[in-house]
Amino acid sequence: MTRPAELAAGGLIAPERIAALDAVAARYAVAVTPAMADLIDAADPDDPIARQFIPDPAELDRRPEEIDDPIGDEPHAAAPGIVHRYPDRALLKLVHVCAVYCRFCFRREMVGPGAKMLTPDEMAAAFAYIRETPAIWEVVITGGDPLVVSPRRIAEAVAGLAAIDHVKVIRWHTRLPVVDPARITPALVDALKAPGKASYVVLHANHARELTPAARAACARLVDAGIPMLSQSVLLKGINDTPEALADLMRALVESRVKPYYLHHGDLAPGTSHLRTTITEGQALMRALRGRVSGLCQPTYVLDIPGGHGKVPIGPGYLCEGVEADSYDVMDYQGAIHRYPPKA
Ligand SMILES: *Cc1c(COP(=O)(O)O)cnc(C)c1O
Ligand code: SF4
Numbered sequence: 001m002t003r004p005a006e007l008a009a010g011g012l013i014a015p016e017r018i019a020a021l022d023a024v025a026a027r028y029a030v031a032v033t034p035a036m037a038d039l040i041d042a043a044d045p046d047d048p049i050a051r052q053f054i055p056d057p058a059e060l061d062r063r064p065e066e067i068d069d070p071i072g073d074e075p076h077a078a079a080p081g082i083v084h085r086y087p088d089r090a091l092l093k094l095v096h097v098c099a100v101y102c103r104f105c106f107r108r109e110m111v112g113p114g115a116k117m118l119t120p121d122e123m124a125a126a127f128a129y130i131r132e133t134p135a136i137w138e139v140v141i142t143g144g145d146p147l148v149v150s151p152r153r154i155a156e157a158v159a160g161l162a163a164i165d166h167v168k169v170i171r172w173h174t175r176l177p178v179v180d181p182a183r184i185t186p187a188l189v190d191a192l193k194a195p196g197k198a199s200y201v202v203l204h205a206n207h208a209r210e211l212t213p214a215a216r217a218a219c220a221r222l223v224d225a226g227i228p229m230l231s232q233s234v235l236l237k238g239i240n241d242t243p244e245a246l247a248d249l250m251r252a253l254v255e256s257r258v259k260p261y262y263l264h265h266g267d268l269a270p271g272t273s274h275l276r277t278t279i280t281e282g283q284a285l286m287r288a289l290r291g292r293v294s295g296l297c298q299p300t301y302v303l304d305i306p307g308g309h310g311k312v313p314i315g316p317g318y319l320c321e322g323v324e325a326d327s328y329d330v331m332d333y334q335g336a337i338h339r340y341p342p343k344a
Pocket of ligand 1: 076085
């Protein structure tokens with residue numbers, strides 16, 4: 001479903017909202033997969049799945065601090081489809097289409113159904129850049145959602161990277177195992193693997209309800225094939241900004257053998273202020289997780305610094321200088337302060 005009239009026909013929105021949402025859809029791409037439509041409880045005005053995918057007139061409220069390229073891909077564009085910000089790893093943006101369009105997307109000005117795939121010439125230039133840059137140890141394949149391309153094209157990309165000696169790790173960032181689990185076919189899983197290279201899949205998921213039995217089975221197909229999985233989530237107001245929602249999400253991921261990797265602070269993408277929390281709120285949530293849920297369930301809370309300066313951890317600090325020389329004050333997960341080293 002890509003048009004508000006279809007969302008109404010599917011019972012996901014009231015028909016009287018079509019006109020207002022058409023105005024949003026004219027500005028930002030809309031798509032909801034059947035798997036996500038099935039999860040939406042249209043009777044619940046605060047449904048956390050609806051809030052991620054159903055357009056909202058609040059998106060037309062653009063704030064002065066919001067930026068078209070919030071994480072600064074542009075200053076580090078090194079070749080067609082390549083963003084090279086850190087020395088040892090480069091992004092390869094294979095496609096700019098996705099199976100769903102998230103309302104908070106940090107690349108919302110770049111992604112959409114009309115956006116092109118890299119042409120064969122551009123692909124050749126991207127691979128030439130990677131080949132000629134020996135510092136690139138890891139290639140992070142992103143988009144859009146790179147797993148929407150055919151297994152044949154995925155296998156071609158993997159073979160191209162596998163032929164480059166200095167590339168040791170191939171990392172795919174995707175939402176597909178959750179939003180369209182049936183598309184994680186054995187052929188696709190097979191296409192991701194390359195002899196002698198490590199393939200990783202990083203799943204983007206934001207709410208425990210996304211980890212349906214079908215989504216968990218899709219993750220199992222990847223992990224059983226020997227592909228380690230990590231996750232990234234975005235901290236989103238009204239979706240996962242409570243200790244319970246975050247704990248449930250992280251546990252659902254770990255139960256699916258997906259290790260929580262990053263919890264992203266909401267990027268300054270245009271028209272997303274209604275979905276952003278403050279950093280202070282994010283830090284309080286991270287404190288609430290620490291000690292109360294398994295260490296396996298702890299992601300790193302990160303901010304992608306606007307302007308292309310990279311990701312940094314912005315979680316709460318537990319350590320400060322003590323009053324005596326060479327001593328520290330350390331806070332435990334319940335908030336009590338302890339001197340380190342302890343007094344003799
Ligand atoms: C996020 C990102 C990466 C990957 O960063 P990690 O911290 O290794 O996950 C690499 N390059 C760019 C340009 C990025 O935005
Ligand atoms: S799947 Fe990723 S790239 Fe696509 S709309 Fe969602 S956040 Fe953006």
